Amino acid sequence: MRILLPAALLTAKAMAADLEVTVEIPRLGVAEYHRPYVAIFVERADQSVAASLAVWYDQQTNKQESGTTWLKDLRQWWRKSGRDLKMPVDGVSGATRPPGTHTVAFRAAKSALAPLPAGQYQLVVEASREVGGREILRVPFQWPTASAQPAQTKGQTELGVVKVAVKP
Amino acid sequence: MLRILTAIAVLTTVSPSLFAHRQWLLPSSTVLSSTNPWVTVDAAVSNELFYFDHVPMRLGNLVVTGPDGARVEAQNQATGKYRSTFDLNLKQPGTYRIALVNNSVFANWTDNGQPKNWRGTEEAFAKEVPANATGLQVSRMSSRVEAFVTSGKPTKEALQPTGVGLELVPVTHPNDLVTGEAATFQLLNNGKPAANLEVTLIPGGIRYRDQLHERKVTTDAEGKFSTTFKEPGMYWMNATTGGGRRPGGPGGQGGPGGPGRMPAGNRASYTATIEVLPQ
Numbered sequence: 001m002r003i004l005l006p007a008a009l010l011t012a013k014a015m016a017a018d019l020e021v022t023v024e025i026p027r028l029g030v031a032e033y034h035r036p037y038v039a040i041f042v043e044r045a046d047q048s049v050a051a052s053l054a055v056w057y058d059q060q061t062n063k064q065e066s067g068t069t070w071l072k073d074l075r076q077w078w079r080k081s082g083r084d085l086k087m088p089v090d091g092v093s094g095a096t097r098p099p100g101t102h103t104v105a106f107r108a109a110k111s112a113l114a115p116l117p118a119g120q121y122q123l124v125v126e127a128s129r130e131v132g133g134r135e136i137l138r139v140p141f142q143w144p145t146a147s148a149q150p151a152q153t154k155g156q157t158e159l160g161v162v163k164v165a166v167k168p
Numbered sequence: 169m170l171r172i173l174t175a176i177a178v179l180t181t182v183s184p185s186l187f188a189h190r191q192w193l194l195p196s197s198t199v200l201s202s203t204n205p206w207v208t209v210d211a212a213v214s215n216e217l218f219y220f221d222h223v224p225m226r227l228g229n230l231v232v233t234g235p236d237g238a239r240v241e242a243q244n245q246a247t248g249k250y251r252s253t254f255d256l257n258l259k260q261p262g263t264y265r266i267a268l269v270n271n272s273v274f275a276n277w278t279d280n281g282q283p284k285n286w287r288g289t290e291e292a293f294a295k296e297v298p299a300n301a302t303g304l305q306v307s308r309m310s311s312r313v314e315a316f317v318t319s320g321k322p323t324k325e326a327l328q329p330t331g332v333g334l335e336l337v338p339v340t341h342p343n344d345l346v347t348g349e350a351a352t353f354q355l356l357n358n359g360k361p362a363a364n365l366e367v368t369l370i371p372g373g374i375r376y377r378d379q380l381h382e383r384k385v386t387t388d389a390e391g392k393f394s395t396t397f398k399e400p401g402m403y404w405m406n407a408t409t410g411g412g413r414r415p416g417g418p419g420g421q422g423g424p425g426g427p428g429r430m431p432a433g434n435r436a437s438y439t440a441t442i443e444v445l446p447q
Contacts, residue, residue: 061203066202066203066204068201068202068203069200069201069202069205070201071201072197072199072200072201075445075446075447076447078199078201079199079344079346079445082201083201083320083321083322084321
């Protein structure tokens with residue numbers, strides 16, 4: 001967190017706000033477990049994608065298939081954003097993560113959030129697991145914000161608690 | 169090949185029940201994200217969608233168009249008892265059109281009192297059929313069975329109409345269909361809007377339900393129609409001109425079970441398999 005100069009408040013872009021996202025990947029008692037592919041992105045009010053923040057997937061390529069083979073299974077992300085990108089994307093692509101709680105922070109100045117105009121958005125977390133299911137969760141947030149009010153929701157199958165905190 | 173397509177073409181030689189069967193191409197995936205993906209495609213004529221229960225579609229008239237508009241080779245082609253199959257390597261990103269196309273010309277005339285029947289391509293017709301033949305009657309039959317697959321971002325270069333027969337022009341891209349969103353398509357007949365044409369849409373999985381759940385929509389003056397898919401899955405889309413009891417159709421003049429010879433007139437059918445993904 002930083003102390004903001006009053007002048008910086010005049011333009012949203014110049015603001016040094018952070019978006020902190022906490023994603024819980026549940027531990028599942030299944031015979032064949034693969035870590036889920038996860039996309040974290042920001043949607044506008046019309047559900048179009050304003051920013052792709054993170055995509056966790058298997059980046060290794062073997063003889064059979066390239067690491068991007070199953071990215072399409074992150075269906076909404078793939079349709080609205082992924083298919084327009086050339087993977088891997090610096091600062092967005094990342095390795096899959098094990099069960100547990102993962103917190104990732106996106107700094108306005110250094111991430112896809114930088115060009116985001118002030119307004120009401122939804123933080124979307126979409127998870128898809130090989131030989132498993134798919135789940136998509138949305139958490140609304142105001143960008144930027146004057147008060148740090150975290151919001152959260154909870155998944156039923158592929159995701160646990162997803163928490164979103166905008167830090168002024 | 170050609171047994172099925174020809175059978176449909178030569179209406180007078182087949183029973184009307186053939187029209188109960190449905191022709192289709194079924195790709196293993198329609199939306200792909202890997203860097204050098206493959207799809208395998210089944211081609212069959214069946215009653216149930218999409219199960220192999222009747223005869224294979226022959227691959228003699230297979231035309232695969234790549235994202236740059238050039239032909240793409242179909243590999244590992246094989247025809248079995250109930251289906252044909254082939255593989256496509258989607259080397260370029262973009263949309264591929266997979267089509268089984270049959271365009272035929274039929275002519276009959278009288279030569280010194282003897283009836284003559286002729287069937288062939290448009291090119292052969294110009295060479296082989298005398299333009300001033302006595303009592304010359306000409307009809308054209310066009311059949312197009314399609315499916316679409318996309319590697320990466322959907323493109324439209326491969327979907328340019330050829331101007332022959334019934335063809336689909338995407339307003340909504342056929343590899344960008346999801347439940348709950350309206351999709352719009354345009355149908356052209358010989359390059360012109362196919363207005364007031366009935367289009368049938370049937371979801372796959374017929375074997376495991378009692379009702380067809382078929383939906384019929386009619387094209388507007390521009391040949392366009394819109395529909396919203398409630399359920400995800402593979403859908404069979406079909407439209408036909410010149411069928412029914414019209415001349416050349418079952419029960420119509422020159423058609424199976426109908427009186428007389430095939431009159432001058434054109435028939436065209438368009439079939440596509442489209443996939444609707446869940447939101």
